[in-house]
Amino acid sequence: MDIGGVLENTILQFIGFNACYYAIAAIGLNVQFGFTGLLNFGQAAFMAAGAYGVGQTVTIFGISLWWGVGIGIAYAVFLGLLMGVPTLRLRADYLAIVTIASAEIVRLVVRSVKFRDQFGGTDGLSGFASAYQGVGVDLGLQPAGEYGFWIFTFSGRNLWNLLVGWSLVAIFGLIVWRLMKSPWGRVLKAIREDEDAVRSLGKNVYSYKMQALVLGGVIGSFAGMMLALGNANVQPDNFSRDLTFFVLTGLVLGGVAKVTGSIVGPMLFWAIYAFLDSLLRELVDKPVRIGDFTLIQSTDIGSVVFMVMGLLLILLMVYRPQGLFGNKKEMAFEGR
Amino acid sequence: MKDADDLSGTGAVDPTAPVDAVDAVAAADGAAPRVQSDTALVARAALATVAPEPGASKPDPILVASGIRRSFGGIVAVDVDKFEVQRGSITALIGPNGAGKTTFFNLMTGFDKPNTGVWSFDGVAMNGVAPHRMAKRGMVRTFQLTKSLTKLPVIENMKLGATDQKGEKWWNGLFPGLWKAQEAEIEARADELLRRFKLDHMREEYAGALSGGQRKLLEMARALMTDPTLVMLDEPMAGVNPALKQSLNHHVRGLRDLGMTVLFVEHDMDMVHDISDWVIVMAEGQVIAEGTPDDISSNPAVIDAYLGAHQGRTLLEDQT
Numbered sequence: 325m326d327i328g329g330v331l332e333n334t335i336l337q338f339i340g341f342n343a344c345y346y347a348i349a350a351i352g353l354n355v356q357f358g359f360t361g362l363l364n365f366g367q368a369a370f371m372a373a374g375a376y377g378v379g380q381t382v383t384i385f386g387i388s389l390w391w392g393v394g395i396g397i398a399y400a401v402f403l404g405l406l407m408g409v410p411t412l413r414l415r416a417d418y419l420a421i422v423t424i425a426s427a428e429i430v431r432l433v434v435r436s437v438k439f440r441d442q443f444g445g446t447d448g449l450s451g452f453a454s455a456y457q458g459v460g461v462d463l464g465l466q467p468a469g470e471y472g473f474w475i476f477t478f479s480g481r482n483l484w485n486l487l488v489g490w491s492l493v494a495i496f497g498l499i500v501w502r503l504m505k506s507p508w509g510r511v512l513k514a515i516r517e518d519e520d521a522v523r524s525l526g527k528n529v530y531s532y533k534m535q536a537l538v539l540g541g542v543i544g545s546f547a548g549m550m551l552a553l554g555n556a557n558v559q560p561d562n563f564s565r566d567l568t569f570f571v572l573t574g575l576v577l578g579g580v581a582k583v584t585g586s587i588v589g590p591m592l593f594w595a596i597y598a599f600l601d602s603l604l605r606e607l608v609d610k611p612v613r614i615g616d617f618t619l620i621q622s623t624d625i626g627s628v629v630f631m632v633m634g635l636l637l638i639l640l641m642v643y644r645p646q647g648l649f650g651n652k653k654e655m656a657f658e659g660r
Numbered sequence: 661m662k663d664a665d666d667l668s669g670t671g672a673v674d675p676t677a678p679v680d681a682v683d684a685v686a687a688a689d690g691a692a693p694r695v696q697s698d699t700a701l702v703a704r705a706a707l708a709t710v711a712p713e714p715g716a717s718k719p720d721p722i723l724v725a726s727g728i729r730r731s732f733g734g735i736v737a738v739d740v741d742k743f744e745v746q747r748g749s750i751t752a753l754i755g756p757n758g759a760g761k762t763t764f765f766n767l768m769t770g771f772d773k774p775n776t777g778v779w780s781f782d783g784v785a786m787n788g789v790a791p792h793r794m795a796k797r798g799m800v801r802t803f804q805l806t807k808s809l810t811k812l813p814v815i816e817n818m819k820l821g822a823t824d825q826k827g828e829k830w831w832n833g834l835f836p837g838l839w840k841a842q843e844a845e846i847e848a849r850a851d852e853l854l855r856r857f858k859l860d861h862m863r864e865e866y867a868g869a870l871s872g873g874q875r876k877l878l879e880m881a882r883a884l885m886t887d888p889t890l891v892m893l894d895e896p897m898a899g900v901n902p903a904l905k906q907s908l909n910h911h912v913r914g915l916r917d918l919g920m921t922v923l924f925v926e927h928d929m930d931m932v933h934d935i936s937d938w939v940i941v942m943a944e945g946q947v948i949a950e951g952t953p954d955d956i957s958s959n960p961a962v963i964d965a966y967l968g969a970h971q972g973r974t975l976l977e978d979q980t
């Protein structure tokens with residue numbers, strides 16, 4: 325068994341492109357869910373907003389790719405307002421219902437035949453990222469070249485994606501960390517604890533919840549932009565419910581209401597995924613049978629990995645509910 | 661503790677001060693005249709001219725409500741013709757459970773909307789004003805079930821109370837230079853209040869680590885951070901031990917001495933009798949009686965609806 329290969333995969337996924345755009349999405353989700361207590365189950369829709377924002381520029385609108393950043397943000401703000409206006413005055417669960425439904429609506433609209441000319445249907449959009457990749461080349465990263473050392477050897481294109489992605493993680497991490505140290509962040513955390521108390525102290529709770537939803541959504545849209553630019557295409561089915569819940573899993577794993585948790589959580593999510601996947605593939609090189617009964621074969625591995633991850637998440641919730649970086653003392657005051 | 665004296669006119673904040681010994685005696689035998697602060701004397705003198713009848717007009721009302729009616733389905737929870745609170749007084753709102761006291765509080769503070777009726781605060785009509793604007797106008801409330809923000813440290817709870825914070829705009833949040841000075845000022849004010857309410861030793865603890873009584877104190881202190889002119893307390897004594905009740909009493913009196921008006925809902929008749937200048941009694945949604953504490957405890961309608969025939973006798977007497 326090649327345990328070195330398993331560990332190498334694990335480490336590379338820990339710092340890989342998947343972990344990085346998940347981390348951006350989780351930072352945004354943390355603003356909504358972790359700090360403000362808004363149950364946003366539609367982060368995938370905000371990511372789609374960003375991804376289609378950059379995707380549409382060159383291919384549909386015929387304008388420079390860089391406008392895509394603005395368009396993506398605008399889409400995310402619009403989506404946030406659309407979800408927030410009817411639900412933020414109501415109890416928290418209504419937002420959860422509306423966001424999960426909105427995310428599905430967004431996905432079904434962008435993949436529909438009807439809007440093929442706007443969003444590219446099930447094929448999605450591609451061929452828009454050359455301007456972005458060009459910047460990397462201008463900085464001396466040859467797409468086919470090899471850079472790095474030891475196991476950390478990347479093609480120029482991958483390295484460029486990782487540099488941009490992790491820079492965004494750092495920027496948004498710092499912004500959110502700083503905001504949460506400010507009086508604004510204090511209001512959000514207080515809203516998470518008790519809206520009415522905050523209202524009685526003269527804060528416009530509705531407005532703060534809207535700000536948190538939109539800000540978290542805009543950060544999420546950058547995760548979508550990163551995904552689109554990194555893959556150089558936009559696929560509608562990337563933005564399914566799975567994406568939202570994987571991001572959420574990563575966040576919970578790291579620890580909610582902690583900026584470090586929202587960054588390291590998704591990294592661990594992908595590391596654990598890669599570890600289990602590679603390990604099982606090493607172990608199950610041929611079907612394992614008990615008599616006539618096939619216990620596991622290589623085609624099952626994809627599902628089994630998620631089963632094991634689910635089990636790990638349950639164990640985490642039982643033995644360390646605050647996540648890896650969460651504050652245990654805070655958890656002690658659950659249920660006022 | 662030494663700074664407690666200069667924060668409230670009477671020095672009544674410290675339960676160990678000599679003034680309290682007089683209070684305790686007064687409360688115990690119920691007859692000896694209690695040492696009253698100047699503000700209490702002013703408030704009582706102003707209210708002495710008011711007829712003890714439901715809906716009585718006050719000489720200088722800070723809160724005026726008329727025709728307030730709120731029904732939930734077929735049940736009329738609140739139906740108050742006229743309700744006035746004298747400025748600078750401590751007014752108690754009492755009544756049996758389900759009398760509509762808390763609903764009335766919710767209506768006055770914008771947390772609920774009346775079906776009909778108008779009310780004004782400090783001469784300004786308050787109909788349709790959102791709850792978060794009430795605090796900015798000087799009306800603040802606490803809740804029957806204490807709403808301490810458990811996962812925030814005590815000091816953060818306090819600082820949240822300050823209004824008009826520059827750093828509460830998200831775009832300012834990124835630039836601490838814009839709000840650091842104001843934040844320091846707020847923190848100083850919060851620390852001062854924490855000392856007054858003897859919570860300074862819990863400053864860095866999570867509010868969730870406080871006892872029930874301490875949470876009541878914290879909620880009251882936090883409400884004071886808004887610089888209110890009218891403080892509305894919903895059952896400040898519920899679930900508080902007798903010793904802490906004494907100190908809460910002093911704090912409430914201290915509010916009046918600092919020029920605030922207090923309206924509070926309470927079931928503890930000792931407290932009501934002890935500190936209120938005026939008592940308003942509600943039953944089944946309506947104001948059934950008003951008057952000084954002495955008027956009220958001898959009012960047959962109130963005894964009938966609320967106090968019960970055993971009022972004034974301890975339950976132990978019944979057993980022996």
